[in-house]
Amino acid sequence: MMFDLPDSKTLYAALLARDEAYEGRAYVGVSSTGIFCRLTCPARKPKFENCHFFATPGACIEAGFRACKRCTPLAAAAREDPMVQRLLTALDKRPAYRWGEADLVAMGLDPSTVRRSFRRHFGMTFLDMARQRRLREGFTTLKAGEPVIAAQIEAGFDSPSAFRAAFARLTGLAPGSFRSDALLLADWIDTPLGAMIAVSCAHRLHLLEFADRKALPREMARLQASQPGGIGFGRPAPTDQVAEELRLYFSGKSAHFKTPLALHGTAFQRAVWTYLQGIPAGETRSYSQIATDLGRPSATRAVARANGANQLAVVVPCHRVLSADGSLTGYGGGLWRKQRLIEIEAQLARSRGTAA
Structure with missing residues (x-):
């Protein structure tokens, strides 16, 4: 059963105590x-x-973590439900297989029952779990310069159309639309809060989003349409730089991002994004406060829309904006990520204060 998690310090104390209540x-x-x-x-x-x-275990998997072999976090649900155990075992034996509802029926299982059970135990369906495991392999293969058919096979898709559709749902672009001569290059960056997609040219970072953000496909398609040379695979210097800065950020060492950015938006949106970059780590602002500071006190909703249109997660810190009453609101990467980013920065601010 899902429930609202307490703060990270409470959960860490429970971890140290091996509190069975959780x-x-x-x-x-x-x-x-x-x-x-x-x-x-x-x-x-x-x-x-x-x-x-x-x-949920599903949220852990989506964030890029693997199940521990010692405490077997997936096994508790498996022991409780023989059907879950059977499917997890089948998935381990055939991780690259493109599972579908027909396979479940062939195993004598009802797809709707399987769907409900996996969502209850893991926060994601069995087919989602299998798909998540495969798509990363396809992305890596394409990045290495292999043809689409090789990526399709590596990702375990029997059908080229199914692979193209799944890849397009993730990135907003069909795999064949990535060009070898493109000026904008996309790459995958692993972080403790989940995989991110970065798109850079030789000089600036144009996009940085969590891979599961619902707006990512639309943002990628819009970016490709705005660039005559399209998008390819690769890691230019700005992507290397932001990957290192993200590593330092998530390790609690620095919240300074100096990667050159390309801000694609209206003059007002760019003003909001520039303002966001000036909010010190460990501090927050409200939408109305930003509007007032920009000399547009009646533009609170426009500030909120600009905040939501930001396509440079973390480095343009839209997560530092809260509602007027101080509650979390409106983060495309998920409120659980927004909470964790704020906690990371609060710890960084405390560390700076101690050092001083």
């Missing part, structure tokens, strides 16, 4: 190992700054 209700992803665990895991406890807490 069994099946909260999980921890450890950025230093890439593994997620139950809070009762007997393994050596990680540092607080390396811990990222989630309500």
Whole structure:
């Protein structure tokens, strides 16, 4: 059963105490190992700054973490439900297979029952879990310069059209539309809060979004349409730079982003985004406060729209904007990420204060 997670410090205390009250209700992803665990895991406890807490195993998987082999966080649900155990075992045996509802029927299972069970236990469906495992392989293969058919096979898709459709849902572009001579190049950056897609030219970063953001396909398609040379695969200097800056950020060492940015928007949107970059890490603002500071006190809604149109997550810190009453609101990457980003920056601010 899903429930609202308490703050990270409370969950970290529960992790240290191996508190069984959170069994099946909260999980921890450890950025230093890439593994997620139950809070009762007997393994050596990680540092607080390396811990990222989630309500479901599915959220851990979507954020890029692998299940711990010691506490087997997927096994609790499997023991409770033989059907889940059977499907997890089948997935482990055939991780590259393109699973579909017909396969479930052939196993004597009802697809709707499977869907409900996996959502209840993991926060995602069985087919979503299998698809998540495959698409990353296809992206990596395309980036290496291999043809679409090779990426399709590597990702475990039997049908070229199915692979193209799944890839387009992730990126907004068909795999064949990525060009080898493009000036804008896309790459994948792993972070403790999930994979991000970065698009850069040789001089500036144009897009940085979490891979599961619903607006990403639309943003990618719009970016491609605005560039005569289209988009290809690769890692120019700005992507390398922001990947290193993100590493320092998530390790709690620095919140300074100096990667040159390309801000694609209206003059007002660019003014809002520039303002956001001036908010110190560890501080927040409200939409109305930003509107007032920009000399447009009646433009609160326009500020909110500009905030939502930002396509440079983290480096243009739209997560530092809260509602007037101080509550979390309106973050395309998910409110759980917004909360964690604010916690990371609060810790960075406290560290600066201690150092001073």
